[in-house]
Amino acid sequence: MEPVSTEHVAAFRRFNRYFTRRIGALDDHYLGQGRPLGEARLLFEIGNLTDITGIGDGVPLRELRNRLGLDAGYLSRMAKTLEAQGMVRVSVHPDDNRLRMIEPTPAGRVEVKEQRRRANALAAGLLGSLSADQRTQLTEALAVTERLLRLAGITVEHVPGASADARACLDAYAADIDARFPEGFDASDLVRPEEVSGDAGAFFVAYEESRPVGCGALRRLEPRVGEIRHVWVHPDARRLGLARRLLAALEGEAAARGFEVVRLDTHAALTEAQAMYRACGYTEIPAYVDHVYADHWFEKRLTRRG
Structure with missing residues (x-):
């Protein structure tokens, strides 16, 4: 991986400072609602996820x-503050007393609705001074920024082939291509x-905010030859460039194991692959x-690799 230049770091931090201010x-x-951003964002997410x-x-x-x-202690303190203010209710899941649940009260829903209205007004006010072409340019730039930031935040980790995340990704992969292949998939x-x-191969899982969103497998095919299998990305994480990152991780692992060649096959229906x-x-x-x-x-x- 290439080192990050100080100019790139400085530009990123400069944008962060400007935008947050x-x-x-x-x-x-x-937004003039009497609470800091942390509490406001938490209340918004509670209301949004409950609606979804x-x-x-x-x-x-x-x-x-x-x-x-968030840190568990910090989240707990904010939840207690919102509960004391009558914005949320905290309870125990009826089927699992180890699972704490949180939901907005009617007053909390009213505040979330008003928060959305004020946030929309703030965004419209910022965009209002731009021409239509400038708004389009900014919107496109923001889409690129979001895509790249999401990709930057995703980690690709080497996991045991029998791990729950590895098998869950393979199950999702199988369901995905079963729907795409005319003949189905076994x-x-x-x-x-x-x-x-172990010595036979390796399995990688991509994580976005602790959630598995992609995978790829490497196995030994013959001496100095590896085979790449099941490179897959969750539909929610596609078009980010994640498949290429998974492929690069598999190639890096293959090189580290002394493989000189990697091979793979693919179906005619997978034209993008x-x-x-x-x-x-x-x-x-x-x-x-x-x-x-x-x-x-x-x-x-x-x-x-040396």
Whole structure:
């Protein structure tokens, strides 16, 4: 990975300082509602997630902790403050007394509705001084910024092939391609845990805010030759560039294990995968294995690591 330049760091921090000041994030009375941004954001997320799920019991506090990246103690203190103010109710899940749930009260819903109105007015006020073309340019730039920041926040981790996250990703992968392949997909074709563990291979999972959103497997095919399998990205995390990051992680692991070549195959229906492999330096080759779901076969020579 290339080192980050001081100029890039300075530009990023400069934008952060300007934007947080411009939207009033440092104000103790964010949007003029009498509470700091932390409490306001927490109340917004509680109301928003409750509306999305439609579950009367509210949302788990631990889901909010993961979503907002908050310390458990800090989250608990803010929840107690909002509860004392009559904005939320905290309870225990009826089927699991270890799970604390939180939901907005009627007064909390009123405040969230007003918060949305004020936030929209603030955004409209900022955009109002720009021309239509400038607004379009800014909106497009923000979309690129969000995509790249999401990608920057995703981690790719080496996990045991038998781990719950690895198997959950493979189950999701199987369901995804079963719907895409005209002939369907038999989950028995998935790699077994022992094929992607220890000396035999490796399994990587991509995490966004502690949630698995992608995976990829590497297994030993023959001496100095590895095979990449099941590169998959959750629909919510596609078009970020994550598949290429997973592919790079698998190639790096292959090089570290002394593999000189990696191979893979793909189905005719996965045209976007074929395009990505070609763009990443893979060359189409004759079939190297008889695989029922393979229509195209690729390989790439690796640079050995010291």
